[in-house]
Amino acid sequence: MIIxxxxxxxxxxxxxxxxxxxxxxxxxxxKIPSENDLCEQFHVNRHVVRQAIARLTNLGWVTPQxxxxxxxxxxxxxxxxxxxxxxxxxxxxxxxxxxxxxKLIHWEIDLPDLNEQESLQLDEREYVYRLxxxxxxxxxxxxxxxxxxxxxxxxxxxxxxxxxDSLYGILLDHYQLRPIRSHSMFQACLPTLKDTEHLKIPExxxxxxxxxxxxxxxxxxxxxxxxxxxxxxxxxxxxx
Amino acid sequence: MIIxxxxxxxxxxxxxxxxxxxxxxxxxxxKIPSENDLCEQFHVNRHVVRQAIARLTNLGWVTPQxxxxxxxxxxxxxxxxxxxxxxxxxxxxxxxxxxxxxKLIHWEIDLPDLNEQESLQLDEREYVYRLxxxxxxxxxxxxxxxxxxxxxxxxxxxxxxxxxDSLYGILLDHYQLRPIRSHSMFQACLPTLKDTEHLKIPExxxxxxxxxxxxxxxxxxxxxxxxxxxxxxxxxxxxx
DNA sequence: AAGTGGTCTAGACCACGCA
DNA sequence: GCGTGGTCTAGACCACTTG
Numbered sequence: 136m137i138i139x140x141x142x143x144x145x146x147x148x149x150x151x152x153x154x155x156x157x158x159x160x161x162x163x164x165x166k167i168p169s170e171n172d173l174c175e176q177f178h179v180n181r182h183v184v185r186q187a188i189a190r191l192t193n194l195g196w197v198t199p200q201x202x203x204x205x206x207x208x209x210x211x212x213x214x215x216x217x218x219x220x221x222x223x224x225x226x227x228x229x230x231x232x233x234x235x236x237x238k239l240i241h242w243e244i245d246l247p248d249l250n251e252q253e254s255l256q257l258d259e260r261e262y263v264y265r266l267x268x269x270x271x272x273x274x275x276x277x278x279x280x281x282x283x284x285x286x287x288x289x290x291x292x293x294x295x296x297x298x299x300d301s302l303y304g305i306l307l308d309h310y311q312l313r314p315i316r317s318h319s320m321f322q323a324c325l326p327t328l329k330d331t332e333h334l335k336i337p338e339x340x341x342x343x344x345x346x347x348x349x350x351x352x353x354x355x356x357x358x359x360x361x362x363x364x365x366x367x368x369x370x371x372x373x374x375x
Numbered sequence: 376m377i378i379x380x381x382x383x384x385x386x387x388x389x390x391x392x393x394x395x396x397x398x399x400x401x402x403x404x405x406k407i408p409s410e411n412d413l414c415e416q417f418h419v420n421r422h423v424v425r426q427a428i429a430r431l432t433n434l435g436w437v438t439p440q441x442x443x444x445x446x447x448x449x450x451x452x453x454x455x456x457x458x459x460x461x462x463x464x465x466x467x468x469x470x471x472x473x474x475x476x477x478k479l480i481h482w483e484i485d486l487p488d489l490n491e492q493e494s495l496q497l498d499e500r501e502y503v504y505r506l507x508x509x510x511x512x513x514x515x516x517x518x519x520x521x522x523x524x525x526x527x528x529x530x531x532x533x534x535x536x537x538x539x540d541s542l543y544g545i546l547l548d549h550y551q552l553r554p555i556r557s558h559s560m561f562q563a564c565l566p567t568l569k570d571t572e573h574l575k576i577p578e579x580x581x582x583x584x585x586x587x588x589x590x591x592x593x594x595x596x597x598x599x600x601x602x603x604x605x606x607x608x609x610x611x612x613x614x615x
Numbered sequence: 616a617a618g619t620g621g622t623c624t625a626g627a628c629c630a631c632g633c634a
Numbered sequence: 635g636c637g638t639g640g641t642c643t644a645g646a647c648c649a650c651t652t653g
Binding site: 616617618619620621622623624625626627628629630631632633634 | 636637639640641642643644645646647648649650651653
């Protein structure tokens with residue numbers, strides 16, 4: 136009598152592999168067995184093995200590399216991002232001693248959409264700057280942020296884009312402006328296809344979406360931003 | 376000359392379907408075409424269609440139901456959860472007029488792990504209560520929270536579990552205790568397999584993990600909790 | 616019984632990295 | 635050229651829902 140003990144699934148293979156990594160049997164930087172090897176080992180189809188590996192990938196344990204193999208991530212301990220009314224990316228990273236970089240990958244002048252109108256208390260005819268900023272830590276893409284400012288408040292902002300390094304540096308240097316965080320809204324979601332390209336992540340890695348409104352020191356809203364941050368690379372901390 | 380315009384992929388089918396839903400061509404509560412129909416429509420294998428639908432599912436647009444079809448979600452606008460030093464789940468939901476419920480699904484007395492020791496400033500020999508609480512809004516599971524308290528602070532806590540409805544209600548009624556949020560840490564991640572069972576979600580839906588420490592009014596830490604919340608059902612708001 | 620989604624097998628071709 | 639992962643086809647069996 137043959138007992139089919141086959142609620143064996145992609146999920147069980149995934150758990151087995153995660154165990155191997157957690158126990159240190161397969162170490163960070165090493166490869167897990169190839170898909171074909173795993174097929175033989177578990178006597179299953181390659182498709183099933185691939186499902187298992189997909190789960191490992193989404194959970195952040197491994198990253199497959201075409202032509203090479205599937206490597207266990209040297210998981211960088213998630214960066215702490217301390218949120219307060221005064222927080223800036225650059226300063227935050229520097230206090231943690233993390234190498235960082237910001238790139239302006241796109242900017243435009245446009246009419247505000249409904250969200251932007253409401254958050255910035257703008258008329259539908261008041262133009263805004265819309266900037267897309269890609270931020271790196273340790274040479275890896277961490278987040279992409281869309282920041283929106285009323286054009287009126289930051290005249291000729293584009294003049295300062297040539298040597299872009301820190302958004303808040305520009306605001307401070309050229310406009311004597313230090314925005315203050317009014318409120319933020321967090322949500323876990325999946326990246327858009329565009330975001331996956333910029334962040335160089337698979338489309339199933341969860342990201343944290345942070346929607347914020349920043350105020351001018353005198354009180355009115357001056358910046359509306361939506362950041363999409365790799366969930367596995369950052370933890371946001373709020374102190375009360 | 377035949378032009379292969381076939382970077383057609385599961386992702387493109389997914390985008391097509393998302394468009395149909397966004398434009399209202401397929402409305403909430405309705406079914407999208409069956410897998411076999413989509414196979415014919417796009418002249419692709421069922422496997423490809425299933426990948427596309429998997430993406431829709433993860434993004435929260437649809438939920439497949441075996442034997443019936445794949446229904447467009449009546450997307451409940453994400454609940455706002457306002458985080459402050461005084462926040463409680465029950466009160467938060469009631470101010471928004473949302474029907475809610477809490478179930479204690481597991482409890483134990485145990486020695487604290489390293490995280491818990493550190494967060495609660497406990498000796499490794501001081502026992503803790505560990506509670507798993509499942510919370511519902513509008514009859515749908517929203518979050519699962521593991522709360523840890525030092526046994527010493529809440530003697531005979533289990534006596535009050537019979538008619539469990541609100542954790543903070545018990546603390547207030549029987550211990551005259553109103554914990555105050557010290558800090559919280561957010562991260563986007565994927566659910567564990569256990570969490571998927573409790574929350575009744577597929578394993579690829581992103582969740583937001585909120586790790587918090589709450590203090591006794593006189594200042595020392597009294598509760599360490601880890602909440603896993605459906606990303607598509609809740610937005611956390613922080614006011615500064 | 617027919618249709619639906621859930622899971623698996625078997626096998627193909629491609630793009631990439633490496634020796 | 636070979637092995638790797640990425641993608642797709644073709645077809646099978648199952649569990650569930652509905653008529």
